[in-house]
Amino acid sequence: MENKTIDPKQIKGWGVDADPKNDPTYPMRHRMNVTEDPDSKARPTLQPEDTELLQSIERPNVSAVFGTTSPPVGLSGMIRRFAFKYSENRYRHWLPLIVADRVNVVEGIVEDLAHGKLPNIWAEKGYDMEWKYNRTAFVTKMATIAAVTAGVVVLLTQKDKPSRRKLNYRFPPNR
Amino acid sequence: MLAMDYRGPKRVRAVQKPMPEIKHPQDAIVRVTRTCICGSDLHLYNGNVPDTRVGTTFGHEFVGVVEEVGPEVTKVKVGDHVIVPFNIACGECHFCKQGMFGNCQESNTMASAVGSIYGYSHTAGGFDGGQAEYARVPYANVGPTIIPPGMDHDDAVLLTDVVPTGYQAAEMAGIQTGDTVVVFGAGPIGIMAARCAWLFGAGRVIIIDQEDYRLEFARNYSYCEAYNFNEMNDPVVFIKKITDFMGADVCIDAVGAEAAGNAMQTITGRKLLLQAGSATALHWAINSVKKGGVVSIVGVYGPTDNLVPIGNVLNKGLTIRGNQTSVKRLLPRLIEHVQNGTLNPKGLITHRLPLEEVADGYRMFSAKLDNCIKTVMIPPSAKM
Numbered sequence: 283m284e285n286k287t288i289d290p291k292q293i294k295g296w297g298v299d300a301d302p303k304n305d306p307t308y309p310m311r312h313r314m315n316v317t318e319d320p321d322s323k324a325r326p327t328l329q330p331e332d333t334e335l336l337q338s339i340e341r342p343n344v345s346a347v348f349g350t351t352s353p354p355v356g357l358s359g360m361i362r363r364f365a366f367k368y369s370e371n372r373y374r375h376w377l378p379l380i381v382a383d384r385v386n387v388v389e390g391i392v393e394d395l396a397h398g399k400l401p402n403i404w405a406e407k408g409y410d411m412e413w414k415y416n417r418t419a420f421v422t423k424m425a426t427i428a429a430v431t432a433g434v435v436v437l438l439t440q441k442d443k444p445s446r447r448k449l450n451y452r453f454p455p456n457r
Numbered sequence: 458m459l460a461m462d463y464r465g466p467k468r469v470r471a472v473q474k475p476m477p478e479i480k481h482p483q484d485a486i487v488r489v490t491r492t493c494i495c496g497s498d499l500h501l502y503n504g505n506v507p508d509t510r511v512g513t514t515f516g517h518e519f520v521g522v523v524e525e526v527g528p529e530v531t532k533v534k535v536g537d538h539v540i541v542p543f544n545i546a547c548g549e550c551h552f553c554k555q556g557m558f559g560n561c562q563e564s565n566t567m568a569s570a571v572g573s574i575y576g577y578s579h580t581a582g583g584f585d586g587g588q589a590e591y592a593r594v595p596y597a598n599v600g601p602t603i604i605p606p607g608m609d610h611d612d613a614v615l616l617t618d619v620v621p622t623g624y625q626a627a628e629m630a631g632i633q634t635g636d637t638v639v640v641f642g643a644g645p646i647g648i649m650a651a652r653c654a655w656l657f658g659a660g661r662v663i664i665i666d667q668e669d670y671r672l673e674f675a676r677n678y679s680y681c682e683a684y685n686f687n688e689m690n691d692p693v694v695f696i697k698k699i700t701d702f703m704g705a706d707v708c709i710d711a712v713g714a715e716a717a718g719n720a721m722q723t724i725t726g727r728k729l730l731l732q733a734g735s736a737t738a739l740h741w742a743i744n745s746v747k748k749g750g751v752v753s754i755v756g757v758y759g760p761t762d763n764l765v766p767i768g769n770v771l772n773k774g775l776t777i778r779g780n781q782t783s784v785k786r787l788l789p790r791l792i793e794h795v796q797n798g799t800l801n802p803k804g805l806i807t808h809r810l811p812l813e814e815v816a817d818g819y820r821m822f823s824a825k826l827d828n829c830i831k832t833v834m835i836p837p838s839a840k841m
Contacts, residue, residue: 286714290791308629308780311556326596327529329481340569346547347481348566349573352510362508370568376761379507379580380730387465390511406468406822415826420805424725435475 336366358386459837460514460589461815466504467823471815477585477593482529485597487541490839491614492587492812493518494832496644496824497757501578502819505727505734506735506759508567508579515576517543518617519587520610523601532598534788538610541594542784543618545573545582548599557779564595570760572781580760588815590836602788605796608779612795613801614833615645620791622782623649623757626709627657629778630753635660636706639696641738641743641798643671643683644804645831646755647711651679652800654709663705665692665741667717670828678804686718696745696800704747712738713756722764740765746775754779805831812836 290296308398316322334353337344354362361382362418368374385402394401412420460474465637477486498515500506533539546558552565553561554573564573565582565702578588581690585592594601604613638654640647641802643666654662662681666672681703696705714734717723718741726735734757742752743766752775770777793801807830810818818832 288790306776306778308557308778309625310471313555317552318555319551321702322548326549327482329745335566337566345566345573345582346563347484347545347573348564349579349585350480350581351514351585352512352579357511358518366567370570370760373761374758376507383504383509387468392463401464401468402470406464406470406816408469408816410817410822411817411826412824415821416824427752442601 336362338366338370340369340371356386356389358382363386432457458590460585460814461516461812463501463509463513463515464511467502467603467819469482469502469515469816469819471813477479477591479525479527480593481595482527482559483596483598484592485530485533485601486525487519487521487539487587487594488524488603488838489519489590489592489594489836490538491518491520491589491610492589492639492834493614493617493619493832494588494818495618496715496822497577497647497713498819499755500734500759500821502823503715503727505714505730506578506580506670510579510583513576513578514585514589516586516588516592517575517577518603518614518619519575519592520613520617521587521592523597524585524591526597530597533601533603537601538604538613539594540604540613540616540788541575541587541592542600542602542621542788543574544600544781544784545575545595546599546785547596555597555722556783556786557780558599558783560783568760574781587813588834590812590838591708600785602785602792605792606817608792608795611803611805611806611833612801615805615831616788616791616795617784618782619645619649619802619805620795620802621784621787621829622646623651623711624653624656624787625780625782626650626711626753627653627659628753628787629753629755629780630654630657630707630709631776631778632657632659632707632751634658635701637661638663638676638707638709639705639742640664640681640709640711641710641742642666642710642716642756643675644711647709648679648805648830649802650709650711650755651675651681654707655680656794659707662819663696665696665700668825671825671830674828674830677796688797690742692718693744700747704750707751707753707813708742708746710738710752710754710756714758716756720734726763732760732763735762736763736765739763743769743773743775743777746773748773749775751776751778755782806833 329347333350365378462472544559544592546561547563550562561572573582638659640651664675684814686692716735716737718735722735725734812834
């Protein structure tokens with residue numbers, strides 16, 4: 283079925299209850315709709331595109347200015363390029379970006395090491411402040427993490443022994 | 458130049474980076490004299506905002522001195538001391554013309570819902586921020602506002618976000634004379650929202666948080682009642698009881714994605730990232746406000762979904778208003794308020810650090826150590 287273009291003013295009752303004071307919107311200086319804006323399509327001078335940009339498919343164009351920091355690179359960059367095939371309306375856009383962020387963290391550590399720099403995790407996490415102002419809770423937290431980690435390691439390294447016993451039980455050696 | 462460098466969740470450092478360059482004829486380069494860590498920076502710091510890339514410099518609250526301008530810049534000149542609003546706005550698009558400088562159509566290629574914000578992930582434009590010695594400031598004819606003579610840069614830096622956002626929270630709430638206003642969150646924004654609620658004629662202002670030191674600060678700074686939600690069985694019932702079971706006229710969510718207070722929200726929103734952050738404060742706001750009341754949202758959430766009782770929004774006939782703050786629209790009025798002593802922004806500052814200690818600053822603010830309310834960082838080149 284084809285949609286027809288109509289002049290709304292021809293519709294009986296159009297605008298008879300319009301009340302400009304009934305405005306629940308965000309406070310604006312001068313509220314107007316697009317048809318009241320004579321140059322709604324006017325654009326500022328455009329920034330030259332000299333870096334790889336990922337563009338939302340919900341936009342008609344690259345914005346007149348854009349950030350040039352950290353263009354997409356490596357595996358995280360590939361994931362980000364995939365994500366930008368989908369709109370902001372889709373989890374296929376946002377979830378890959380979160381994955382890419384985590385991959386990017388590993389890439390960052392590799393990059394540091396490749397430049398001969400060992401990341402100072404203690405300093406980067408600001409643990410000096412925890413040590414200075416929150417020592418008891420910080421030590422408790424670290425001890426808990428260490429204990430849980432040790433427990434998991436012990437559990438994993440002992441994993442084979444019970445299953446071997448079980449195997450022996452079900453399939454006893456020849457007698 | 459020295460700049461903050463994001464390395465991953467809860468990992469940042471100060472490193473040497475290349476100087477920013479003029480990339481567009483309306484750009485300026487600003488030498489930063491003061492820069493803050495904002496509560497919303499913690500969403501980035503904790504790795505909760507999608508497309509936050511390693512190597513990015515955060516920081517959307519900064520002031521400084523114009524060092525260089527592009528050929529089309531006419532409104533500021535080299536040597537001017539400027540407030541830099543946290544939004545990047547062209548001033549010419551359909552939205553900027555309406556005063557919606559937080560919703561500019563010509564500054565963010567990577568997303569359509571949000572305008573561009575300095576140092577706030579590629580989802581918000583991919584610009585480096587002001588936690589650095591120098592920053593690129595696009596559309597320098599629009600955003601940067603001259604710091605009035607005699608205004609302290611400590612006051613000015615809080616006019617880039619904290620004061621306008623707190624003010625807009627109260628403005629969007631449509632407060633009527635005598636209204637009871639409940640603010641969730643006693644961070645810098647919540648404290649400022651509570652303070653600004655009085656400017657709109659509130660009759661009673663209540664702030665809810667779980668940090669006693671922040672509640673005490675809010676009592677003194679914002680002249681409001683302050684309550685710790687950990688001392689209540691149910692914050693919504695508490696608010697109903699103290700409002701004769703009617704609910705507050707207005708509730709303000711000044712927390713956003715990092716909210717505590719509800720285990721299910723915390724686990725699904727903050728730990729597992731199954732929601733766009735923990736929506737506990739918004740949930741409480743919707744359920745605490747009276748029928749026909751207004752919920753004003755300035756707390757920041759991610760771009761996906763949140764679990765909130767939307768059925769109650771319908772059943773109670775609520776109005777929900779929210780937006781990124783239109784700093785430029787509000788600045789003239791707020792500068793007046795600061796100059797005539799109505800507002801005292803720098804009274805929020807509890808800690809000053811050199812930029813070199815950015816990692817300590819983030820940890821201190823994030824973990825609420827040493828009774829931290831607001832941290833200001835001073836770059837080494839910030840000679841006044």
